[in-house]
Amino acid sequence: MMIFDKQLRSSEGSVEVWREFNLDESLNASFVLPFFEKHNRGYVKFYGWSRGLRIELEADTLRFNLSSSREVLMLSGAWFNPHLEIAKTSRNAKKILEKFLEVFPGLGIAINPWDRVGMLYTIFLSRNTDYYRNTVIWMKKIFKMAETEDKLSNVRLNSIGRSYQLKQLYKVREKLISILKDDSSAESYSLDKFLEIRKRILAVKYCGPKIAHGWGLFSLGLTCLSQVDRHLLRIGEALGIIGPDDKIPFKNFCAHSRCFVRKDCKIIDRCITYKMYRLFGVAAGWLQTATYLYGAKYLSKGKDPFKVLRR
Template sequence: MEKVLIELPNQYSLHDTLYPSFTYPFFEYNNKIVKVVGSFSGTVFYFKKLLMEIQFRDSIPSRFIKEWLGLWFDPSEFVGVLSSTDRRIAETFVKTYRNVRLSVSTCDRDYIFVSVFLSQNTDFHFNTVRWIRKLVSVYGPEFLKANPRFSIAGDSYQLKRLEKVFSTYKRIETCSDLGFLRMNLLSIKGVGPKTADAFILFSSKNSESTPCDVHLKRFIGRLGLVDFKKLPSKNYCSKYYCWFDSECPVKEECLRYLFMNKFRKLSGWIQTIAYLHDKKFCSKSRCEECSFRKLCKFI
């Protein structure tokens, strides 16, 4: 096997980078980390102090390794373009969560769709991972090449629905304009704004894409980051083009539009740390340990 060494940033955490990412099911975690799903399966990652040793059979473009590790994205690079008020808030986020990057995989777009779709209304780190690993055990690491029967992994409605809609997804996934791609994704039964935005965020390098889940809503509400009245709605999002520019009549009330235009390229990363922060602190009432206590309206 070939091997390369990559220098890691100070205070970098691979666990905290992968845990909130939809690339999480693509790796097995023991004393080493092995990629077991999708392109370049069998790649092995070893920690060596501030270095990561990567072993692989087939030559891997370095950009893919950096995507998986989240090293393509440094949140500190996107703070300076914000307004002075937003910059101060973003600096607090970056200081607290500088160990967290964005793990994406542009070479595994179809597998990202599977991961995101199967995460709906279930325990992602248990059920979604279990279903994907079952597909790997039956069809192999690149199971999508086998035209799989997804329901072989279980009897959940998520698997049955994915089996019905995956061919529809395949017809639209090559759309290059992200605003139109989002609208097209929303034409798929079972795909709402959160699913579409999560797919775009984790299958590309468009860090502005912002899945508006319960964790982000709670995070924004506690810190008063934007004054919104509506969450993204499939009824509106499927009809109106909406990225940084929007044709939507309710855009000025929408959490996603307001948040994306406020935090720009940091938006998707902030959504990621909101997930981690809510899991670690807010949901456990660990307010005394929270780095954002001075910003929080609930304290």
């Protein structure tokens, strides 16, 4: 299907998306969620780039204001169509991906390459906590106080809450901001450039590969990356994707290698993130997002309605 622009008025537009696309599902599975408030059938972005943008899905069309179709496709997740990407994978990979497409046929990958510091804050605060009950609420409070990226450092984090995640963010936020400030004018990063930034992120206390790879996926749209979380581990082991000798990415190895470019990591043959890329290509990030959504929506409540854990 060809995606096209249609101008409705000077400040409004629409863009056709793939038939199965689900806006609610795509935003709820992404670190982009806290940047939006739900209003009736649509979402309004209340922080940072394109503040005031409204996105609403009607049938197979996204209607919007104050933005371009390119920005809307990225922020909504509709730019990534898993139905097309699955066709490029091997037979075995396709079988696994199709299993999750049955569950989440409308799942895209919502990304935000413009509010990069806000995205990094969000991913940092998602560690070891309930994303929807804590992280999203914390970040919405922070975003409403700051309104723009250049005011993020002015927010008094102790007024947001008393969790250890917020206390740790307070200690390192200036370092996180400085990492991205140098490249704030760049609209996109290559994988090679991301690996340089990954090294700098990993040099910051409390930041591991899960944070760096999550930022690369959901801020830059590098869908070859996947975060290794408990849902991926559980589902991956059940489906035979992850074996007993496979390893979660090590911070020290990730900080000193350019694995996706030079394949120079000592555990590259056993690294789960690289194995996901080797098996599923650019659909690796989508699969990890789908396993997270399935785990959070069903497995965490003791349910497995689609029998994903049964091979």
